[in-house]
Amino acid sequence: MKNIIVTGGAGFIGSNVVHYVVNNHPEVHVTVLDKLTYAGNRKNLSGLPADRVELVVGDITDAELVDQLVKEADAVVHYAAESHNDNSLKDPFPFVQTNIIGTYTLIEACRKYGVRYHHVSTDEVYGDLPLREDLPGKGEGPGEKFTSETAYNPSSPYAATKAGSDLLVKAWMRSFGLSATISNCSNNYGPYQHIEKFIPRQITNILSGMRPKLYGDGKNVRDWIHVDDHSSAVWTILTKGRIGETYLIGSDGEENNQHVLELILELMDQPKDAYDHVKDRVGHDLRYAIDSRKLREELGWIPQFTDFREGLADTIKWYTENKDWWAAEKEAVEAKYAKNNQ
Numbered sequence: 058m059k060n061i062i063v064t065g066g067a068g069f070i071g072s073n074v075v076h077y078v079v080n081n082h083p084e085v086h087v088t089v090l091d092k093l094t095y096a097g098n099r100k101n102l103s104g105l106p107a108d109r110v111e112l113v114v115g116d117i118t119d120a121e122l123v124d125q126l127v128k129e130a131d132a133v134v135h136y137a138a139e140s141h142n143d144n145s146l147k148d149p150f151p152f153v154q155t156n157i158i159g160t161y162t163l164i165e166a167c168r169k170y171g172v173r174y175h176h177v178s179t180d181e182v183y184g185d186l187p188l189r190e191d192l193p194g195k196g197e198g199p200g201e202k203f204t205s206e207t208a209y210n211p212s213s214p215y216a217a218t219k220a221g222s223d224l225l226v227k228a229w230m231r232s233f234g235l236s237a238t239i240s241n242c243s244n245n246y247g248p249y250q251h252i253e254k255f256i257p258r259q260i261t262n263i264l265s266g267m268r269p270k271l272y273g274d275g276k277n278v279r280d281w282i283h284v285d286d287h288s289s290a291v292w293t294i295l296t297k298g299r300i301g302e303t304y305l306i307g308s309d310g311e312e313n314n315q316h317v318l319e320l321i322l323e324l325m326d327q328p329k330d331a332y333d334h335v336k337d338r339v340g341h342d343l344r345y346a347i348d349s350r351k352l353r354e355e356l357g358w359i360p361q362f363t364d365f366r367e368g369l370a371d372t373i374k375w376y377t378e379n380k381d382w383w384a385a386e387k388e389a390v391e392a393k394y395a396k397n398n399q
């Protein structure tokens with residue numbers, strides 16, 4: 058696999074995977090296809106060698122452009138998406154357009170040229186789970202975590218469009234023999250994440266002298282994974298995964314939002330209660346939890362960043378040292394939240 062296309066490679070997870078590939082796989086050339094929406098930033102790719110990484114600014118729904126690029130590629134790894142739940146509740150259309158039509162455009166081109174395709178998706182397609190304390194096996198019993206057999210039950214328009222895109226890929230594999238794999242990953246954290254998202258929002262609030270904001274009672278649980286572990290997992294699936302299979306990616310990082318926020322406050326030398334409760338997100342999923350045994354046992358993947366406290370401390374350091382990367386957008390992001398009392 059010498060020439061790969063990474064869609065959405067100027068966004069949070071996509072740019073991290075481009076860095077990962079450049080650092081770990083010197084034989085691979087990456088073409089990034091990214092529209093540079095508000096969530097994409099060419100600075101995320103700065104410093105990377107020009108002979109290894111090319112940025113093509115364009116839309117994944119542009120069939121002609123996609124055709125031209127896919128024709129020359131060995132594989133497409135598809136990250137580009139509208140990715141923020143809150144935005145999808147306000148205006149779902151871009152989510153339908155990019156996440157569904159965009160995926161359709163890419164898999165059509167991959168089918169035409171017989172190009173290997175990997176589809177990056179989310180655990181949110183499965184809806185949510187009850188809290189651990191309310192389950193007979195306290196979260197470890199059968200059916201108490203998501204597996205690749207869990208039925209789809211998305212809650213938000215974002216999750217529904219990701220679920221729709223996964224189903225297109227499954228149908229293209231079955232009906233047209235598309236050579237593909239799918240991964241559904243839990244919540245990522247790490248450098249280059251847009252400040253509208255939970256962890257960077259809290260960190261940059263503190264760095265800007267504003268109080269952090271916690272949705273509802275903060276009991277919602279997310280299964281956090283460091284973005285570099287997501288990258289190594291996707292690379293493992295791309296190179297070793299069985300065609301036609303879905304793999305769930307997670308690193309046993311269940312934490313509730315209140316605890317994450319309190320940890321950020323502690324690591325940033327703030328009082329534990331120095332935050333405001335704000336209106337909950339409608340339809341807010343209660344708990345996500347990934348059973349990643351299939352990926353670990355079948356493909357031998359092992360996450361490296363399993364100390365959440367340490368990963369969070371590194372992430373705080375990154376936002377502290379890279380104020381230039383986020384400061385210009387902070388006011389507008391918070392104004393958007395304030396309109397919704399969040």
Ligand SMILES: NC(=O)c1ccc[n+]([C@@H]2O[C@H](COP(=O)([O-])OP(=O)(O)OC[C@H]3O[C@@H](n4cnc5c(N)ncnc54)[C@H](O)[C@@H]3O)[C@@H](O)[C@H]2O)c1
Pocket residue numbers: 064065066067068069070071090091092093094095096097098115116117118135136137138139140141155159177178179180219241242243244245246250251
């Ligand atoms: N963030 C998470 O915790 C998480 C967890 C699991 C899966 N995922 C999935 O990983 C992928 C990347 O997520 P992220 O958090 O990095 O998102 P992001 O919003 O940070 O980045 C998305 C990127 O896609 C680009 N893009 C958007 N629409 C486009 C279009 N029409 N054509 C070309 N490029 C376009 C944007 O410019 C941006 O660079 C998404 O598919 C998301 O569903 C995310």
